[in-house]
Amino acid sequence: MDTPKLKILLLGPPEVTLEDRPVLIKRRLNRALLFYLAAQNNPVTREEICNLFWPDAPEEIARKNLREALSRLRTSIGLTDLIFSEGEQLFLNPERVWVDSREMDRLITPLMSSSEMYRGSALPEWMVAQMKEGFALCRANRFMQGTTLDNAAGFENWMELTNQAYRYSRIKIVDRLVDHYISGGNLEEALIWLGKGIDINPFDEDWNYLALICLRDTGRIQEMIDYITYMEKLYQQQEEELPARFTAFKTDAIARKEIENHLPTDWPEQEEDEPPFICREHELELLNQALRKRGVLLVQGEEGIGKTRLLKQFYITQPYSPALLYCRSLPLGRNTPFMALTQPLRDQIQEVVWQALEPSDRQLLSHFYYHVLHGTEGFTLPVSAGEPQRVLENVFYAFLNLLKITASNRPLLFVLDDAMWMDQASISLISFLIEHKFFDQYGLLVILVSPEGDNPDLDALLQRRSRSRKLETIRLVALQKREIGLFVQRIFGKTADEALVKKVQSQTGGNPFFLIECLRAMQQKNISSDQLSDFGACSPPESIVRLVRGKMNLLEKASAAALSAAAVLGRTFYIDVVEEMTGITDEALVAALNELSLKGFISANLEDRTEGSYVFSREVERGIILDQLGPAEKRRLHLRAAKALLSRRPRQPAFAKEIAFHFETAGETQPAVKAWLEAGRYAGSKYSKDETYLSYGRALDLISRLPAGYDESVIYQAANEWGNYAHDQDDSRTCEKIYQRCLEVGEATHSLLLIGTGLSGLGRAADFLYEYEKSTDYFQRAIFYLSNTGYDAELIKALSRLGIMQFGRDEYTRAYELLTDALKRDPATKDQDSLDNRVNILSYICILHIFFGEPGKAEKIAAEMARLSVLVKRRSARVQGHALLAMAQYYNGRVQEALLTFRVNHSMAETLQVRFWLSLLELVAAMAYLHNGDLDKSWYFIDRVHRREANFPQEKLFIQAVKIKGDIFRSLRANDKAHGYYDQVFRSNVINYPAVESRSLAAVMLADERKNTDALELIQRSIKEAKQKNFAGIGLKARMYALLLFLEKTTLEEFEHQTDALQQEISRRELLNHDVFESWVPAALAELRGDQARALAGYCELQQRMAASQNVWMEFLALRKIIGMTKKGDDTGGRARTRVKELLAGIALHAESPAIKGSFQKFRNKWRRYVNDMST
Incomplete structure (x- = not known):
């Protein structure tokens, strides 16, 4: 139940109530003391009160009077906790009182400092509501009306000052609300508040005059006349003269009263089907x-x-x-x-x-x-x-x-x-x-x-x-995107998407007339709301055409010439290019552009910091200007535009597209093709696929119309550059179209180079679609046409592509033969074709050396390839070269270097979005982060690869991504999940590197689960397939796993002999984790011999080497052995147990991903139990 509050009203005659019942306080002084305390927002001292109420009494008597008055107040009201005393300070308990003056102060005082209070514009609605709420508390014109206190001049002064503040607040509220309603045209509400103001001060001349204005403007002429008559009497009572302007008001109103009924109220110009008014x-x-x-x-x-x-x-x-x-x-x-x-x-x-x-x-x-x-x-x-x-x-x-x-x-x-x-x-x-x-x-x-x-x-x-x-x-400025969207929605009844609004804004410049006329034209042509995206394709309405022609007819001659040149240049144009095109210079050009700007055709380009360019205000206007030009004039201007850009923007590829467009429009196709190729290269360097396709597509289209008119090298360049770009985008269908056209042009011109290039490109497109028979046929035909013709670069390219296709078919030996043959034919020059060929050939040779268990050779090749890739103009070549360098570094055991290479090149790979090499780079990162125990990053990158490559399930990258996910769960001993991923690899029914390696790793898990028969069968299959495919690295490790996991299958002497031979070969090849076997095998052999001390020393050496290389999972293997071989209290065992805790704590910081968090927690719990079990 709420505690009842004492309600004290001071804004008018004071009242005190408790639970809606009046409270009787007999003495006037006691009432005044309560009202004074109630009006204070902060505590007051006893000394202040004594000076106000008993100014002439000695301090001791004044204080005694105060104590007695406070006591009587508590008794009269019946609330013992009403008045709080803290030392010298007194105040009313805020939990027990509600005071109207305090409430008004809370509502109004913060508004008084607001800038809104000193403007003449409309107020925010919340401020209006708050001001009204505050004003509604006022019950009379005076604060504490009717209250007096004899012999207390200080109290009387305080009351008068408070009343002045109260009066000022009320006047300010009325004044501001009157302004608010008048500015909004709500004169009726303004009259109500003027009435409240006049009630405060009946002789306020401004308020009275404003009231008369509002009465007149609302058509209440008789009320206005009656009010002036009332004022005349009021002034007579005060023996004062009514202001002259009031008298004149009355005289005019009486004389013109009849006119009021005959004034027109309609706007003189009416429009049929007038559009809705929006915004403003x-x-x-x-x-x-x-x-x-x-x-x-x-x-x-x-x-x-x-x-x-x-x-x-x-x-x-x-x-x-x-x-x-x-x-x-x-x-x-x-x-x-x-x-x-x-x-x-x-x-x-x-x-x-x-x-x-x-x-x-x-x-x-x-x-x-x-x-x-x-x-x-x-x-x-x-x-x-x-x-x-x-x-x-x-x-x-x-x-x-x-x-x-x-x-x-x-x-x-x-x-x-x-x-x-x-x-x-x-x-x-x-x-x-x-x-x-x-x-x-x-x-x-x-x-x-x-x-x-x-x-x-x-x-x-x-x-x-x-x-x-x-x-x-x-x-008035042009409508912005939000307002344009509202226009479209109001007319078509459909919300306009951002792209449409942007297009409408470009066409109309946000000018309401242009906007309305264009939208009306679309309506009249029965264009539905679903076809609004075609806005701009429609011809401009005649009303706009007439308007624009009228503006053009008024232009000076130089201005008209500059306008035509600018329209040909495009929506945005540069001043110096117009100068070059027209020959208009200096003051004449400035005057012309100023006139065009003044007439609204153009405006300064605010996005150009050099202030050297303009933009057309409305694209629809530019289109009309172009339509006024005849064919010959258009050709002349486009040719001048192309030459002007070449002259004023030499060696600036950003302008190549514009130059190409102008040359093409002028019918100059040869320089147009050259410029389109330059534009394609530039767009590719800026990672714009659409612009790149457009530019190369235009070049090839022009060539196809009359191929005999172009040099063979230009046609080859167009097909080769666009084909390479499309291949990097995994766009096999576009590749097919490009090279098919190249083949057709070659056949039409009898060019062996173009025929061979077309066939080679078609072979690559077929290879991408896994159409290997068709691909082989294309490549063989390409090699036939290109052999003994002098086109060695393209012949080498065809041979290398055939080798890459064999790699895709998992025919690794044949792939290696073809690729090395292609490499031998390469002259190793610094021209672009040779450099690009070598990067592509070395890429796959590098991968094959890793597959063949020769990571050292792979790294040397990768290092050379990374250096060469920087010289190749194809930007994806750098990503390609460095992705393979990172891969070679990883398989050589230099995991941290591999991560550094990844970090340096990853942003470029993402920008270029070259799928294959980006995925390969992220695969390496996932393996490296897993090696270091960073499960979150490992999962993040491998999951990205998995999702990206899901569209290419037959490729090795997808299978490798699935295999690495299995590796993550195998490392966490989440064998069920790991088997699930490895089984998915096996179901691909291919014998490739990730599949063979997955079998050997799955066998290790099965052995750990004591499923020795299945494990032995699986690892023997892995050894057989590795030999079949020449995967020497996988084969050597699988044979070593077989010996270490199945000791009972061999004698001690055979184990020592075989492991020694395998270890030497693994170390010679410097295979990944070769250092693991260098410590693990001797330790295992010593354990077999019963030499526990030497075995323990070997496992400690393994643990230290793994800690140094940050190979956390192999370090866990060593720690498991150490803890199992030591007793509680042993220093070596104690250090191992401490190290386990450190490793688990470190991995936990990077194992928050939902996909692996639960598996890691189980892994951690298993290790904690193992450590505790071994301790007891």
Whole structure:
């Protein structure tokens, strides 16, 4: 149950209640003391209270009075824990009281320091709610209203100061909420808060005047008149005179009351199927503020940006429409006096307003219109431009009076649309109205301008207004992606994805007119929402074409030439290239580009830090400009563009694609092919597959049209470079298409080189698809055509590819023969073909030497290959060379060096995404991390390889990845899981390196499980297959495992003789883990002989060697033997047990992956039990 709180109300006449029942506190002083304490946010001292309440009493008496008063308070209220005393300080228990002034302080004080409180714009809704909540606590205009205390001047002063703060807070709340609602156009709510403010201060002239404005603007004319009458009486009672502007307000309102019912409320220009108005909320708020403040507002923005639509939306959404006068200027009316104003005035000024005008003014305006402006002699300006038209002063005054009548009951919204085309006479009249402060009192003048037109007279007017700081400005910018997405969704009823929004933004520049017209055109062509991705492929609507042509027709000659050149160059273009194309230089080019920018065609490229380029604002406009060019002019400009780029961007491959495009469009195919090949190389270096395919594809397409027109070497280059790139991407189908076309071109031109190249490439594509018979046929035919023709590089390539295919078929001896034959034929020169051939040949020879148990030879080859790969332009060659170097280092036992090579080259491999060599590099990393005991990284990389290679289940990399996963669980003695992976390897039904090695390792596990018959059968099969495939390394280790695991199958002498021979060969070859056998075999032999001391020394030597090489799993094998051979308390055994704990703790830090965490925990528990068992 909640503890009841004492409720104290101070914002008005004080009240005290407890559980909604009044609390009687008899003495006035006691009540005042309680109210004072309740109003404090912080504890107060006894001395402060005594000085306030008993200023003239001696301290001792004052303190006695305070104690008695506090005691009476506790008794009267009945709450013993109401007042807390801590030393000299007193305060009310916050758990037992609720005070309205404190609550108001909590709500309002933080807002007072907010910048939002000192702006005139709309407030956030949460602030409005908080201010209202705080104000609602106020029950009267005075703090502690009606409270007095005799002989306590200090208390009275405190109460007066607090009341001033209370009053200020309330006034500030009212003031800000009035601004908030007026800026949002909610005049009814503004009137409610003005009423609250006037209740605080009935004679506040600004609030009263604002209330009259709101009454008038909401059409409540009679209420406004009645309120002014009430104010007259109020001022008479005070013997004061009502301010003159209030009296004038009443006089005008009575005189013009009838006009209110005849003012138009519709926007003068209506559009069929008008699109929805979206966004621009901030600009609408600024317009609301401007209308309430009165004055002059400038709205700027390019043509079609939505200036008129913004004003219309603002007008039609006003709860109480202002009086409206809408004038639009036209370019052709620029030289016709008053053209901007006369027709709109005739159409929009109502007869009732005209009749309310003084007869003399009415006659003056009528005569001027019919007899001066439209007289037989016409009207000319009597003075030079920019000077006030003094001879028209009477006419101007009459017009001013007419507008005053129009704005007598509602503010006037005077809109000058396309004001940059306004004639000088109209500008003079507007200037007259501004000088006579008409808009400061009666409404808002909104001037809409676009940069497409130049009007010095209007500029001068705006500058004068701006200098006096009386000009507000709104600049409309293009719609952003979010707003464009809303447009598309509103029109098509489908959410636009990011790609579509980006395309729409590129085409239209976010200009609402272009956006609406393009979307409408799509609707009219019955393009469904599912086909929106084709936006931009549609021809531009005629409305946009007319607009763009109109803008182009107004351009200077140099500007038009620069525009055509820029359009041909593309969406983004460089100034110096346009200069080279057009011959326009210096100031003339600057002027031309400035005009194009002013007209909205182009804008500075903000992404170019050199500030040397522009971008077209709208791609649809650029397309229209290009459509205006004839075929001959297009060819001329594209050829000039290509030559200009070659001249201004020499030896810069980033521009090769643009150069190629321009040459091709101009019909210059030979230089186009050369540039497309350069573009393909550049795109490949930037890892852009799409751009690379596009560039090489264009080159080969051009060649195919007329192959006889191109040099054989160029065709070979195109097919070879693209074919190699596609092969690196594992794209066999594209490879097939490339080389098929190469073959066809070769046959058409009778080129043995191109025929052989095409056949060789088709053989490689067939090999990738495991179509070995077809692949062999292609390669043999390629070798036939390329033999004795002088094309040695391509012949060597065909021979090496045939060898690589044999490697893929697991025919390792035949593969080695073909590859070494190819290597012998290679001239070992530094040309690219020779270098690339050698890297490819040496790659597979290196792997074969590892398979054949010759890792030393493999490492020498790998080191040479890594050096050569840096010289090859094909960037994947470096990854290829270093992946094999890491592999050779690992199999030579230099595991840490292998990891270093991996780390240096892995990021490039990932960037290039050359699947095969990336997977090989990560395979090596997985094996190396497993060797070091980092299970998390080992699993991470091998799982990546496993997932990546799952699409190629017949390849060795996939099988090797499965095998290594088995190795991880075998190391953790999770034999069931390990057998599962090894069995998956066996089910591939191939005899290759990972399969044969998996059999020998699975046999070791079976022996550990005491399944000796199965283990012996499996290891003997492994030895047989290793001999069959010449896997000497696997065979030697398998034979050693057979001897060590099945000692009962041989005599001591045979064991010693055979192990000695095997050990010497393993060490000679420097096979991986050869150092394991160098210590393990002698130790095992000593154990067989019963020489425990020598055996223990051998296992200790093994443990130390494994610790030095970071081979944790073999170190565990040695530690197991050491612990098993020592007793509790033995130093050697103690050190071994400590080392086991260290190893387990180290591995645990890197065994968090969910796939292996549980298996490691079981492994750790088994070791802990083993160590404990051996200790006891």
